[in-house]
Each structure stands twice: as structure tokens, then as C-alpha cells.
Amino acid sequence: MESAIPSHLETARSRHRRVPDDYAPPYPSFVARHKPAVLSVIMAYFGVQYRGEPTAAATEALAQIVARFAADNGPTHWDRAQYVDQAGFTNVVSVAYWDDAARFDAWFEQAREAWTGSGASDGVGRFIEVLRPHVERYETLFSSLGRPEGVAVLADGMSGEVQEHAYWGGMRDRIPLSQTDPMAPNGEPRAIRDGARIRVVAHDNLCLIRSGQDWSDTEDSERKMYLDDVEPVLREGMDFLRDDGGPIGCYANRYMRVVDADGRLTEKSYGQSWWKSLATLERWAESHPTHVRIFGAAMKYLSTLGPSAKLRLYHEVTVAAADEQFFEYLGCHERTGMLGAVQAA
Amino acid sequence: MESAIPSHLETARSRHRRVPDDYAPPYPSFVARHKPAVLSVIMAYFGVQYRGEPTAAATEALAQIVARFAADNGPTHWDRAQYVDQAGFTNVVSVAYWDDAARFDAWFEQAREAWTGSGASDGVGRFIEVLRPHVERYETLFSSLGRPEGVAVLADGMSGEVQEHAYWGGMRDRIPLSQTDPMAPNGEPRAIRDGARIRVVAHDNLCLIRSGQDWSDTEDSERKMYLDDVEPVLREGMDFLRDDGGPIGCYANRYMRVVDADGRLTEKSYGQSWWKSLATLERWAESHPTHVRIFGAAMKYLSTLGPSAKLRLYHEVTVAAADEQFFEYLGCHERTGMLGAVQAA
Numbered sequence: 113m114e115s116a117i118p119s120h121l122e123t124a125r126s127r128h129r130r131v132p133d134d135y136a137p138p139y140p141s142f143v144a145r146h147k148p149a150v151l152s153v154i155m156a157y158f159g160v161q162y163r164g165e166p167t168a169a170a171t172e173a174l175a176q177i178v179a180r181f182a183a184d185n186g187p188t189h190w191d192r193a194q195y196v197d198q199a200g201f202t203n204v205v206s207v208a209y210w211d212d213a214a215r216f217d218a219w220f221e222q223a224r225e226a227w228t229g230s231g232a233s234d235g236v237g238r239f240i241e242v243l244r245p246h247v248e249r250y251e252t253l254f255s256s257l258g259r260p261e262g263v264a265v266l267a268d269g270m271s272g273e274v275q276e277h278a279y280w281g282g283m284r285d286r287i288p289l290s291q292t293d294p295m296a297p298n299g300e301p302r303a304i305r306d307g308a309r310i311r312v313v314a315h316d317n318l319c320l321i322r323s324g325q326d327w328s329d330t331e332d333s334e335r336k337m338y339l340d341d342v343e344p345v346l347r348e349g350m351d352f353l354r355d356d357g358g359p360i361g362c363y364a365n366r367y368m369r370v371v372d373a374d375g376r377l378t379e380k381s382y383g384q385s386w387w388k389s390l391a392t393l394e395r396w397a398e399s400h401p402t403h404v405r406i407f408g409a410a411m412k413y414l415s416t417l418g419p420s421a422k423l424r425l426y427h428e429v430t431v432a433a434a435d436e437q438f439f440e441y442l443g444c445h446e447r448t449g450m451l452g453a454v455q456a457a
Numbered sequence: 458m459e460s461a462i463p464s465h466l467e468t469a470r471s472r473h474r475r476v477p478d479d480y481a482p483p484y485p486s487f488v489a490r491h492k493p494a495v496l497s498v499i500m501a502y503f504g505v506q507y508r509g510e511p512t513a514a515a516t517e518a519l520a521q522i523v524a525r526f527a528a529d530n531g532p533t534h535w536d537r538a539q540y541v542d543q544a545g546f547t548n549v550v551s552v553a554y555w556d557d558a559a560r561f562d563a564w565f566e567q568a569r570e571a572w573t574g575s576g577a578s579d580g581v582g583r584f585i586e587v588l589r590p591h592v593e594r595y596e597t598l599f600s601s602l603g604r605p606e607g608v609a610v611l612a613d614g615m616s617g618e619v620q621e622h623a624y625w626g627g628m629r630d631r632i633p634l635s636q637t638d639p640m641a642p643n644g645e646p647r648a649i650r651d652g653a654r655i656r657v658v659a660h661d662n663l664c665l666i667r668s669g670q671d672w673s674d675t676e677d678s679e680r681k682m683y684l685d686d687v688e689p690v691l692r693e694g695m696d697f698l699r700d701d702g703g704p705i706g707c708y709a710n711r712y713m714r715v716v717d718a719d720g721r722l723t724e725k726s727y728g729q730s731w732w733k734s735l736a737t738l739e740r741w742a743e744s745h746p747t748h749v750r751i752f753g754a755a756m757k758y759l760s761t762l763g764p765s766a767k768l769r770l771y772h773e774v775t776v777a778a779a780d781e782q783f784f785e786y787l788g789c790h791e792r793t794g795m796l797g798a799v800q801a802a
Contacts, residue, residue, distance in 0.1 A: 132641055401757075411749060
């Protein structure tokens with residue numbers, strides 16, 4: 113058993129963990145481990161938005177970002193997912209990961225200009241949402257080994273079994289900064305118009321979660337149980353966050369299906385949501401009826417199947433400083449991503 | 458909105474609350490408020506144990522403790538409840554409350570001698586379980602005003618709406634000592650034989666919860682919903698703790714029906730359980746399937762009924778120092794109360 117906080121990020125605590133030192137979780141979980149030389153990671157979401165069938169311009173935009181990703185200083189890993197949002201638009205999101213800020217900076221300026229700059233007015237909505245947290249400011253969690261996802265693909269490897277999970281508060285306790293900082297938010301998101309594009313400036317300690325599900329390894333009865341008993345409850349909670357999350361601190365939520373290189377749906381999905389703070393995410397997860405039902409359905413599923421379950425679950429959670437964020441929207445509807453937070457404010 | 462911790466017990470914190478200062482609970486709850494002059498309270502459980510129909514000796518013992526309670530320096534409040542335990546014995550428990558240690562001490566020695574002393578060998582099992590916590594070491598919570606129960610009957614009154622509830626960790630945050638102390642347990646319970654009686658010496662930071670339900674004000678459809686949808690799930694969780702709680706830190710659990718002065722069942726019940734620590738109680742409440750089901754059933758019930766719900770819920774939770782505990786058993790079976798903790802150890 114090891115701490116989720118890597119030893120090189122352990123500091124003298126001014127804030128306690130939520131569990132005693134002899135706490136033993138009831139089942140195993142794992143976290144991604146970077147080399148100590150990694151100081152920060154970059155998570156960059158590039159979105160394409162259109163209504164109905166993909167236009168030629170949308171297809172071209174998707175090919176364009178793939179080419180950019182393959183260029184010098186491009187990301188170490190990227191994946192793509194899509195969903196239809198509350199306004200009926202299809203959003204295809206390509207998310208790319210770096211663990212070297214200098215390489216990202218060398219890559220980003222041209223990519224941004226091509227994506228949301230003046231040359232991009234082709235009638236397709238586009239957005240960029242970037243967090244670049246110091247490693248003290250994020251955590252991961254995996255239910256099983258052998259298939260890293262998201263930022264964990266960049267990691268040096270996975271941990272052994274970690275202690276800080278399977279209790280409410282584990283998410284916070286896995287973030288190294290929680291040793292000394294309550295990570296409270298301040299301020300309200302505001303919009304800055306720059307010609308046709310709109311940037312959103314949020315606030316310190318904005319929170320992002322990407323929470324993924326992978327049922328590609330499940331066999332018949334387990335697959336049926338996941339798709340019939342768990343997925344609909346998950347979808348209901350995701351829909352609640354998308355449509356009515358504002359009052360409880362969820363700025364935006366996308367429940368997306370991962371697609372492969374040819375744009376075909378895979379048997380992986382993830383919810384990606386922006387929150388006013390880690391605390392608001394904690395409150396929803398712990399006590400909102402929609403997540404209590406998700407938790408109940410997942411517990412029933414996992415306790416029925418036990419260690420034989422083939423479903424893979426993971427998440428990555430970041431609490432970003434104000435200067436670790438970038439949001440830019442071009443030609444998107446007003447409830448897209450963090451734009452919705454500004455409209456609601 | 459006020460803190461559950463009364464202002465005269467606020468101290469400079471070395472440990473943080475689990476919620477930010479702007480946390481707003483989604484529904485109201487209240488706590489008992491004692492006069493600042495009250496330094497400690499005493500909760501004394503006097504049990505009678507027999508198999509089958511009450512014997513004359515059992516009936517006599519129950520009358521005897523009532524007479525003791527009415528004597529000089531007797532408790533300010535007491536009530537009585539009963540249940541059939543896992544060994545098939547009926548246990549009738551009279552619990553008495555004081556808020557003046559000197560009065561309790563003046564009363565207790567004779568009462569103890571009469572209850573578990575050499576004159577008490579009448580074939581009826583008897584036990585005494587006493588906690589006498591300083592007010593820093595316990596908390597209460599009530600879903601509604603107007604009918605205090607348990608130790609709250611002694612209080613000067615009830616609070617306004619308190620902040621520290623409706624999240625996991627609220628119980629801890631309501632205990633004043635949590636401002637500075639993790640309240641970790643140490644050691645294992647051990648038994649001391651004294652002739653026919655057995656005393657149990659537990660350990661620092663043993664935890665007691667009395668968690669009550671009162672459906673006497675409910676009308677037809679709400680009563681049916683409570684008795685059909687909630688109570689069976691509660692009972693299942695209580696049975697789990699009674700029969701299999703040991704490995705998760707629950708030393709003993711009694712799910713009891715309150716009886717009136719004539720021994721008739723009322724429409725009130727409470728679970729009373731002894732725990733190795735507040736942390737073990739927290740873990741069960743937050744993540745054990747049996748309590749997750751209770752929580753889910755209660756949430757569904759309360760969200761269906763909203764503020765019109767007539768069900769009353771309350772609890773009192775104590776984390777007792779080693780010198781604030783007294784356990785003594787005479788003629789009881791080996792799984793009675795804290796005796797079971799010794800057998801299991």
C-alpha cells in the first residue's frame with residue numbers, strides 16, 4: 113500500500129487527510145506516476161461544433177487538428193470523442209496531452225491561430241479549452257492496470273495499490289496541493305470579446321474532471337448488466353449536470369463517446385465537466401440524488417461481479433490556478449463549455 | 458445559519474472542517490444547545506436480559522431501576538427501549554441522562570450496587586454501559602424542532618439551522634474536539650472479572666451512536682412509505698451491524714423499539730451501536746452497501762415528501778475518552794454489548 117501522493121511531492125502538512133493512517137481501502141485502485149522531472153502537464157481540448165451531419169468544413173477541421181498533432185512538438189497522446197449537446201449540436205472533441213510546457217508553448221501559438229484565428233471562419237464552431245496544471249494540482253485514479261487513458265498515457269507507469277480511495281474525500285486527498293491548501297475558488301467567469309472569438313477568463317481553482325468508462329473487455333452478461341443497469345443511470349446524472357448543473361456549481365458537462373481514428377464509436381465513454389471548485393464537485397458526488405444513484409448502481413454492479421468485473425473505470429481531476437487556464441470559442445452557441453458559465457453569471 | 462459548535466467551545470483550529478465557509482446545506486437541521494455551564498453529560502444504559510416471556514425477576518428489576526431514577530440525584534430524563542438480540546434474548550434498556558457529574562456520582566454508586574452487585578443474583582442478566590463525555594466530545598442532530606429526544610431533552614434549547622450537516626464528515630465537524638484532535642482510538646477492549654460480574658475496559662476514543670426514528674406523527678401514506686420502503690432497509694443494515702459488524706469496527710449494535718411507561722411499543726425506534734472509532738463509523742455510513750441502501754431509501758423518501766415529511770430523525774454521537782467509560786455485565790450472554798468486543802478480540 114502506498115500513498116497516492118508521490119514521495120517527491122510530499123510536504124509538511126497544514127491540512128489533514130480524511131482517513132486515519134491505518135485506513136485500508138476495501139478494493140484496489142491505482143494512480144498514474146510521472147517521472148519527478150515532470151513539473152506540469154497540459155490537457156488541451158480542441159472542439160468542433162456543427163448541427164446535423166458533418167459538413168465538409170467540419171471534416172476538414174478534424175483532419176487539420178490531427179495533422180497539427182503530428183507536427184513538431186505535438187502532443188505525446190491524444191484521443192477523440194463526440195456527443196450531441198443540449199442545443200442539438202454535435203461536438204467532436206480532440207483532447208491532447210503534453211508533459212513538457214516548453215514543447216506545448218512552441219506548438220500552441222500556431223495551432224491556436226489556425227483553430228480559432230481569423231483564417232478559421234468556415235461556418236464550423238471551434239473551441240479550445242486548455243489546462244496546464246502543475247503536478248501538485250491534479251490526480252488520477254484507475255480501477256485496473258494495463259490500459260492507461262487520458263493524461264496517464266504520458267506517465268512513467270502506474271502505482272501499486274494506493275491508500276487514498278474508496279472514501280468520500282479521497283479525490284481531494286490524492287491531489288498533492290491538498291496537503292496545504294483548501295483550493296477555494298474566487299471570482300466569477302467573465303467573457304472577453306476579441307473580434308469573432310470569445311475568451312473566457314474563469315478564476316483560481318476552477319476544477320475539471322474527466323471520468324471514463326471502458327466496457328470493451330466485458331463479455332455478454334457483464335456487458336448487458338453495464339448497458340442495462342449502470343449506463344442509463346450514469347446518463348441520467350450526466351444529463352442533469354449538462355442541463356441543470358449551474359446552481360450546484362457545474363459550469364458545463366459533456367458525456368461523450370470515444371471514437372477511433374476513423375470516427376467510429378468505440379466501447380469507451382467519458383464525462384468531462386467544469387466545476388466552480390473541487391468542493392462543489394465533492395458535494396454533487398457525495399449527496400446529490402443523481403450521483404447517489406450512479407454510485408448505488410456501480411456498487412451493486414461491482415459487488416455482484418467482484419474481482420471478475422471487466423469494466424474499466426478511471427478519472428483525472430485537476431484544480432487549476434488562474435494562470436493555468438485558457439478558454440477560447442469561435443462560432444459556438446452560447447451554452448458551449450465555459451461560455452455557458454458566463455451566460456449564467 | 459450558525460455553526461453546530463457553540464461559540465463557547467470554539468477554539469483555534471489545527472484541523473479544518475470538510476466544507477468551505479460558504480457551504481450551504483440543502484435542507485435544515487438543528488442541534489441541542491446546553492447552557493455554557495454544562496461541562497459534561499452522562500448517558501447511562503441499564504439493561505435487563507432474559508429469554509422468552511418476562512420473568513417476575515425481570516419485571517421487578519425494571520420497576521427497581523425506575524424507582525432508582527426517581528430517587529435523589531436521579532436523571533433529568535430517561536427512556537426505555539427493547540429488542541430481541543442475535544442470541545434470542547430480550548434486552549430491555551433504560552437509558553438515563555444527567556448533565557451534572559456531581560449529581561450522577563452521588564446517585565450512581567448505590568444504583569450500581571443494586572443493579573450488578575452481589576444482591577442482584579436473581580437469574581436475570583443485567584448490564585450497565587455509561588459514557589460521561591465532556592461537551593467537547595459529543596454532538597447531536599435533529600431533522601425537526603419541537604420534540605427533543607435522548608440527551609437533547611436536557612438541553613437549554615435547540616439551535617437555529619446549523620451549517621455542518623448533509624455532507625459526509627458533518628458528524629465529525631459537529632464535535633467540538635474535531636477542531637484540534639483526530640480522535641484516533643488506541644488499544645483493544647479487555648475484560649476484568651470481578652466475581653460474577655465482568656467489566657470491560659475499552660480504549661480512548663471509543664464511539665457511541667444513538668440514531669433515532671419517530672414515525673408517530675406520520676399519516677397513512679407517509680407511514681406506509683416509511684414502514685414498507687425505509688424501515689426494512691434500515692433493519693437489514695442494523696442486522697448486519699449486529700451480526701457481522703466486528704470486522705468493520707462495530708463492536709455491538711442494538712436496533713430497539715422505544716416502549717412507554719407501561720411497556721407498550723411506541724412508534725419510535727433507535728439504533729444504538731458501539732464503534733472502535735468515529736472513523737470506522739464514518740466508513741460504514743459512507744460506503745458500506747448496507748448503509749448506502751439506507752441512505753438511498755431515506756433520500757428517496759425525503760425527496761418524495763419534501764418539507765411535508767412528518768418522520769422525525771435524530772442522533773447523538775459521542776467519542777469518549779478512556780476515563781469517560783464504564784461497562785459492567787452480570788449474568789449476560791457473551792455477545793452482550795461490549796462483552797462481544799472482548800470475545801472477538
